[in-house]
Amino acid sequence: MTTVARPVPAQVLDPARLAAVRRTGLLDTGAEEPFDRLTGLTATLLETPFAFVTLVDESRSFWKSCIGITATDPADRQNTVEQSFCQYVIGAAAEVIIEDARTDARTYDNPSIDLMGVVAWAGFPVFSADGHVLGSFCAVDTVPRRWTAHDVEVLRTMSRAAAGEIALRTALEDAQSAADRAERSAQKANALARTLQESLLPVTLPEIPGVQVAARYRRGAGGDEVLGDFYDVFASTGDSWSAVVGDVCGKGPLAARATALARYTLRAAAARCAVPSRNLATLNTALREWVTVDKPYLTAVYATLRPHPRGFSVRVSCGGHDAALIRRADGTVRALGRHGLILGWLDNPPLRDQRTVLHPGDSLLLYTDGVTEARRPYDQEFFGIDRLCHLLAQTPARDAETLATAIETAVAGHSDGRAGDDTAILVLHIPA
CATH class of the missing domain: 3.30.450.40 (GAF domain)
Known part of the structure; x- marks a missing residue:
């Protein structure tokens, strides 16, 4: 038939x-x-x-x-x-x-x-x-x-x-065409960079049962280039969730590709493993196997949260990145996560996990150095880690949005609204 x-x-x-x-x-x-x-x-x-x-x-x-x-x-x-x-x-x-x-x-x-x-x-x-x-x-x-x-x-x-x-390739070709049209090239390149930057960030933040999540992102000066700060929140194995903030060294197409590589590698790794240090090691391997001449490097802080009888257990690993900050319900602030080594530099960087429990009323902050290295215009003084910790301690932590807004507002005020670098802020709060 x-x-x-x-x-x-x-x-x-x-x-x-x-x-x-x-x-x-x-x-x-x-x-x-x-x-x-x-x-x-x-x-x-x-x-x-x-x-x-x-x-x-x-x-x-x-x-x-x-x-x-x-x-x-x-x-x-x-x-x-x-x-x-x-x-x-x-x-x-x-x-x-x-x-x-x-x-x-x-x-x-x-x-x-x-x-x-x-x-x-x-x-x-x-x-x-x-x-x-x-x-x-x-x-x-x-x-x-x-x-x-x-x-x-x-x-x-x-x-x-x-x-x-x-989409990145298509946009970069459009940017090159725009550059050939001199009078409009700067505006188009700036808009393109903004579009590309936004495409590398999550469109929406997931709803995590028992956890409030808030994020802020601010592009740095020089608007016609894609820089490498990123954040992401996604489900991991079992009932655990992962949150990551990172900073790619460099800018432009290489930074954009490294950011995309970081996001999809960590999401894929998290589908099999909830250990932050292991997943950062997987990303390090991906960066080391990059076949182009210009090798990408990045720093990242990675946290995994899992429900716990007293709130949420949290485990943090840092790859050359500033540690996460925990703001307890009583206003005390402490760091979580050993510094580690920048990712993409060595085949087997030392990566370690630190853990604790977040209780109701506690908050976890992940951020990039655009926060602490924001400069005051008249004397170039950094915002700094001490000022950040003091701000956290003094801000009533009613919810994740309150903390994220307070940090964003304080950093913008300190730098008089002039962002020299990209700034990513990610807050996870356990409601009281």
Whole structure:
């Protein structure tokens, strides 16, 4: 009996989507480290033989990165849309999780089951900055597989990282074009840098049961460059949560890529481990394996919170970063976290964890040196750690927002509103 091929989803042929794919400039290009790092890490974490970053035009699915495929010629790193499982992701504009393609009603007749041995398949859409599905980020297994919540979270994180890399490249090309138009280049570059900076920060902060979270971010002077301060809050293993604040050494595209690398590496590591020092060590390895000549370095403070009978247990590790500060309900302030070594410098930096319990009314502060190194204009005096600790002790800690606002206001007042460096502030508060 002859099987009639099913038509591909209409969304595949949408002219606006196809234009967005062409704008990436990635079709028919060679393998590149930023994408291969994502697929390689995914294949390792999920223990799958294949992982792909794809872009799909009207006729084929092009494998920009393909772990498990040895072909190096771009002409050999593709299959037709009809053979591709990416068509289902584009049609749904959402993730597609398949445990056994041979019995799934959506895919049982897909030619790649026989051509490539695809059995289990899980893919997430890779979106353009304007919301079009460019292709997918997927993992493939050759045996039936029940994809776990951990597998799904890794793929979700990696798909966003791939989309971020593509958006960064597109934006940088736009910035170069803007630079050629002299009169408007400064304004466009400034707006671009702001957009890129914001894209490297979480869109919203998660709701953690029993914990209030507040963040502040202020861009430093020089507005036409992307700097490297970042913060993030995300779920970890079990019922634990992770919070991180970091500072990449440098600025511009290298800083932006290092920031993106830090965020997706730590999120992926947290899906398997809740120990801060181990996850910072994973990030250190990723930085050391960076294949470009200019190696990135960064500092970071990483905290893990877990429910405790008396509040929340907290464990902190620092990689060359200022320690976290704990403000107790009675106003006393103490540091938590040994300094450690900057990440990306040595293969095995000394990283240690310190722990304590946050009780109701206590707060945890993570921050970058834009806080303590804010300068007073008339004598260049730093805001400093002593002034910060005094401010924490004297501020009624009713909630996370109160503390974050107090710090932001005090630092801006000390520097007369002139930010010489990026400033990131992250407060976690246990309500009384």
